[in-house]
Amino acid sequence: MNLTQEDWVSQFEADENAVILDVRTEDEFNEGFIANAINIDIHRGQDFVNEIETLDKSKNYYVYCRSGMRSAKACEIMNQLGFENAYNLIGGITEWDGEVIEP
Structure with a gap:
């Protein structure tokens, strides 16, 4: 399911069962990532x-x-593997307004 950044964040923050998953390369990840990803x-x-x-x-x-x-x-792959709740962040980290952790 595709969510706008606003919906993704508000839903994530209210979700006690949430996991943030970054599917970029390790090099991209090491340039900065969303907290706890x-x-x-x-x-x-x-x-x-x-x-x-x-x-x-x-x-x-x-x-x-x-x-x-x-x-x-x-998210499509995860749905095929039986994950019911996978939420895609529209615009990705490029359009992210929130904090980015830089290792």
Whole structure:
């Protein structure tokens, strides 16, 4: 499901079962990420699927990338794998107004 930044944030903040998932490359992630995000790179193909499969399907996933394209694809894959709640951040981190953690 695609959410605007406003909806993504308000829903995430009210969700005690939330996990933030960054599907960019490790290099991109290391340039800055949304607080508490876990990083699983969608470009890793089957390894991405394998890692996603280990996640708790009962949680709600708030997924983002640079612009919203890869994260939309990641949400589709997650839905196919049985994750009911995967929310794509429209516009990605490029349009993010909130805090960005720089390692």
